[in-house]
Amino acid sequence: MYALRVHDLGKRYTLGAQVNAYDTLRDVLASKLPRLRRKPPTNEAGDDMTHIWALRHVSFDVPQGSVLGIIGKNGAGKSTLLKILSRVTEPTEGYAEIRGRVGSLLEVGTGFHPELTGRENIYLNGAILGMRREEIDRKFDEIVEFSEIGRFLDTPVKRYSSGMYVRLAFAVAAHLEPEILVVDEVLAVGDAAFQRKCLGRMSDVAQGGRTVLFVSHNMSAILNLTKEAIVLEKGQIVFRGPTPEAVDYYLSSSMTHSGEKVWAAEEIPARAAPFRPVALRVKDARGRTTDAVRSTEPVTIEIEYALDAPIQGLRVGIYLLSTRGEYVFTSFDTDDQEAFQRWETRPAGRYVSRCTIPADLLNGGRYMVSINASAYNVRRYFQEDNAVAFTVDATGAPGSQWAEARPGLVRPRLDWEIEHEA
């Protein structure tokens, strides 16, 4: 028996509603007035420009008790799909049939109020997620224990560390016990031990005959937790099959950027302004843009961007990840104390931020570069995950006299000393 059946689902957004966030009456009047005056519309292609399909012609079904992974790049329609299934927003066309209660961990801690204590927030958040009071009473101790907040139960959550906050929020959501659980990227937060606990909880849910939809950028989590996955691309399902194959499909289809990503104007979200990404490049020791480098040579990552207005406290940087989604490192162009002070306010203009990954650091394999431009604790201007991928060839790397695959993301050339005590 199926738990979820989706048929020809589509969601269309009006661009104006997304970009401007809201209209004022004046805008509406202004846009209607030309029509009243019976002037020809100024923009002939207007209709096609103002709508985008975030999701279209999506059909699939999920048998009860199975775990389905959903993979796709940012903007591929994953969140839209989950939002429709969790009833936050309505589809524009098609339908979805859902058997039982849907619980979503789309955004844990929704409705948490900083002034209220942990205890109070458990009740509030539980009610928002659709739990009955007696249901919360019954599971209360379990939730508290799972969240590990212990003696801070009666402290306002504004005094919590971010880790405690997330643990508490997840604990409430994880005890909702819906027939269908929708999980989106919640595992990106919390420490490793807690992540393991959450993953454990999810497989418990699945083994209990419930259905789980799991969305993540973390390929190892997808591989661990799901047997089957669908790949979304530009709002459509492009692949469905066993998870390892789906992950391969996803990695090979979306990662061939030939060591360079150039942003077209329409790819840049309006909220990034005044930051405007231009290009992200991977260059080898000879300065050529390439997606294949050698581990024995330095690699240069180059971010080209423009600021349409000065930004205070801006930092531009990269996350380096393995194709399995594990982080290798994070680095920003103002990590250095001196650079941090020198670039406290970055004036408008064009920039290139360039960094060099030294030779003999990375192990052989494929890596992905995510870009981030933000002002710490103030605003994230722009982020694109896995914008560029490159392969590191380990020929000549330390220890390559042995033809063996070396585990580990790094393969540094370390200074070994061998002391012989005769």
Place this chain on the structure above:
Amino acid sequence: MASSSPAEEVTILRPSRGWMDLNLREVWRYRELIYFLTWRDIKVRYKQTFLGAAWAIIQPFFTMVVFTLFFGRLAKVPSDNVPYPIFSYAALLPWQLFSKALSQAGRSLVASRNMITKVYFPRLIIPLATLFGGLVDFVIAFLVLLGMMAYYHVSISARIWTLIPFLLLALVTALGVGLWLSALNVLYRDVGYTLPFLTQFWMFITPIAYSSTLVPPKWRLVYALNPMAGVVDGFRWALLGTPTGPGPALWVSTGVAVLVLISGLYFFRRMERQFADRV
């Protein structure tokens, strides 16, 4: 949500078109959420403010003092042979309940953006919860009124029970208008700017500083198109025995209030599907 056997329950999500049914049953199923949200609002309000519950009294009380000074003493506005302070305070009580409910309900959806874009529940819950938060303030301020009645030797008659339907009328009006405004506010933020002006304007067309007996008889029914006029008249009649008891005007007020509520409910439901995308 589902109580008995939710596994049997099949939900079909499809685009809705046109006017939808109100689905009040689902709101009923979520009634505990109304309780929790109301409770949160009250708790947070009293936790964060220095004077806490005293605010519920300070506002109507000082408005009453100012009204008494300027309208009662200086302008000598007639007050149906009731001491002016208690005359105005009895009107300020339902008015404050109404105006707070109105402005909070009007902003409620936008203020709850975070929840609306992330979790499903009947959206009607949000403006509803703001409505009940004001009731606690009302009860506190009402205790002061009882004190004032004792001070001015106004005896309590059995008519005091009729306050309940009048209170209900005030809530129905506030909810009806609040639903319209909250839904409109999601689509057009102009509403947020209009709210202070609207409540001020509305206060002047409601008999708070003056008595509705000043309105010429032939205009009474027109005047009663404002349901709050019926509420205030009813409060004064029930508490102070002014000659503003129930009559045809009250039916007009009630009719308007019910009409606004029903149209507000349908309008809200119709707009609801856009909330998550537009808020």
